[in-house]
Amino acid sequence: MVKSxxxxxxxxxxxxxxxxxxPAEWRAAQLRGVLRMATEMEAExxxxxxxxxxxxxxxxxxxxxxxxxSSCLFALKNLKKWMKPQKVPAKLMNFPSTARxxxxxxxxxxxxxxxxxxxxxxxxxxxxxxxxxxxxxxKPSEGAPAMSSLLAELxxxxxxxxxxxxxxxxxxxxTALLNHKWDKIFYTGNSRVGxxxxxxxxKHLTPVVLELGGKCPVVVDxxxxxxxxxxxxxxxxxxxxxxxxxxxPDFIITTQAFAPKxxxxxxKVLEKFYGKDPLLSADLSRVVxxxxxxxxxxxxxxxxxxxxxVFGGHRDExxxxxxxxxxxxxxxxSAIMKEEIFGPLLPIITVDKIHESFGLINSMAKPLAxxxxxxxxxxxxxxxxxxxxxxxxFNDTSIHLTNPYLPFGGVGESGTxxxxxxxxxxxxxxxxxxxxxxxxxxxxxRYPPYSAPRLKILKGVLEGKLGDMIQxxxxxxxxx
Numbered sequence: 005m006v007k008s009x010x011x012x013x014x015x016x017x018x019x020x021x022x023x024x025x026x027p028a029e030w031r032a033a034q035l036r037g038v039l040r041m042a043t044e045m046e047a048e049x050x051x052x053x054x055x056x057x058x059x060x061x062x063x064x065x066x067x068x069x070x071x072x073x074s075s076c077l078f079a080l081k082n083l084k085k086w087m088k089p090q091k092v093p094a095k096l097m098n099f100p101s102t103a104r105x106x107x108x109x110x111x112x113x114x115x116x117x118x119x120x121x122x123x124x125x126x127x128x129x130x131x132x133x134x135x136x137x138x139x140x141x142x143k144p145s146e147g148a149p150a151m152s153s154l155l156a157e158l159x160x161x162x163x164x165x166x167x168x169x170x171x172x173x174x175x176x177x178x179t180a181l182l183n184h185k186w187d188k189i190f191y192t193g194n195s196r197v198g199x200x201x202x203x204x205x206x207k208h209l210t211p212v213v214l215e216l217g218g219k220c221p222v223v224v225d226x227x228x229x230x231x232x233x234x235x236x237x238x239x240x241x242x243x244x245x246x247x248x249x250x251x252x253p254d255f256i257i258t259t260q261a262f263a264p265k266x267x268x269x270x271x272k273v274l275e276k277f278y279g280k281d282p283l284l285s286a287d288l289s290r291v292v293x294x295x296x297x298x299x300x301x302x303x304x305x306x307x308x309x310x311x312x313x314v315f316g317g318h319r320d321e322x323x324x325x326x327x328x329x330x331x332x333x334x335x336x337x338s339a340i341m342k343e344e345i346f347g348p349l350l351p352i353i354t355v356d357k358i359h360e361s362f363g364l365i366n367s368m369a370k371p372l373a374x375x376x377x378x379x380x381x382x383x384x385x386x387x388x389x390x391x392x393x394x395x396x397x398f399n400d401t402s403i404h405l406t407n408p409y410l411p412f413g414g415v416g417e418s419g420t421x422x423x424x425x426x427x428x429x430x431x432x433x434x435x436x437x438x439x440x441x442x443x444x445x446x447x448x449x450r451y452p453p454y455s456a457p458r459l460k461i462l463k464g465v466l467e468g469k470l471g472d473m474i475q476x477x478x479x480x481x482x483x484x
């Protein structure tokens with residue numbers, strides 16, 4: 005296994021060095037292959053997602069398959085434009101010259117995926133790496149074994165397996181992969197492992213993209229359309245893998261006066277979405293495994309939190325299911341408010357005035373996403389200016405990631421780097437500065453022996469003075 009893994013990495017390196025991944029035709033062919041796989045193998049993919057997460061077919065299509073297809077089509081449509089060198093102005097002091105920025109592939113890249121969206125978070129970065137002309141090693145998450153196995157089986161059937169490889173395994177295998185030298189590492193997961201990835205990359209000065217997470221806040225003003233706000237919060241929380249999403253709402257902040265109305269609306273929406281017994285609903289994903297179930301159970305059962313449950317709280321450990329659960333005014337020093345929840349639990353924190361939410365959010369690590377529901381445009385402007393987050397969305401949750409013209413990524417503890425659309429191409433490219441000069445326009449003043457008159461001309465050139473530039477081009481001062 006060790007030998008085969010090392011051999012796989014070596015083959016990727018050789019294929020890239022041979023220039024196999026650089027032509028636009030090769031890149032487009034691989035993108036079309038990924039698109040065909042997502043189209044032709046829909047049933048198998050949906051089955052794997054259900055096996056790993058109990059993910060409803062609608063979520064599998066809307067949140068994974070459709071986004072992969074859109075990403076492929078967007079890259080195919082724009083590939084030649086992205087690859088084309090970008091002309092930039094040349095300064096007069098460099099006359100005569102032309103200048104451009106040429107995107108070039110970084111080389112051999114490693115993509116380490118996450119279990120919660122095991123298709124999307126595996127293939128979306130790979131699409132960007134392919135479009136940029138790299139050789140790619142994909143390490144799917146062992147937390148989603150059915151999808152990991154399926155990707156290892158399917159991907160070589162649809163793309164060039166000498167340049168794009170799936171390498172399966174757990175912590176041991178991932179650690180071994182990190183010991184290799186890569187030209188870029190793209191990791192999606194938690195901040196603890198993100199630090200391990202970054203430390204391993206630092207040994208080789210390898211750049212990284214870290215797509216992490218955090219506690220994504222939802223601020224709800226009292227002037228909203230309450231029913232629509234409740235539906236959109238519920239869809240972004242429980243309709244996104246039952247809260248197991250890095251951009252899912254982690255907690256709500258609203259005023260003490262408005263909280264009862266919001267809570268009542270959320271209860272009605274959740275009952276309509278998932279019925280009176282959500283544990284029986286086929287539209288609610290299960291918790292990924294027993295370990296995560298135990299972690300969530302611990303958050304719910306903490307002494308200072310357990311009596312704050314105002315809705316839900318039901319669970320079935322055998323089926324790994326937890327019903328949508330809402331808490332009201334849990335202590336800020338409780339575990340549920342100190343760590344990313346990543347599950348179907350949603351605390352509501354109340355304040356006297358809505359602007360107090362700003363200080364509370366800023367007292368925490370910067371989130372991957374921040375949400376505000378309000379009709380007040382001034383409050384929106386203040387929120388945008390005051391809150392640092394990877395992304396921001398007003399009057400909805402989660403859907404900002406579907407816009408390929410927006411970068412998706414974190415800041416601070418929620419990650420570094422971004423991708424989606426052109427940003428994915430850029431994440432796996434080096435923007436090479438290129439200048440082209442002819443042999444005319446020699447400026448004697450730039451060469452030794454130096455002198456005061458030559459320095460005077462050089463200063464004028466550097467300051468953009470036209471007269472000195474002309475003198476320099478004409479070769480003055482002569483013999484001084």
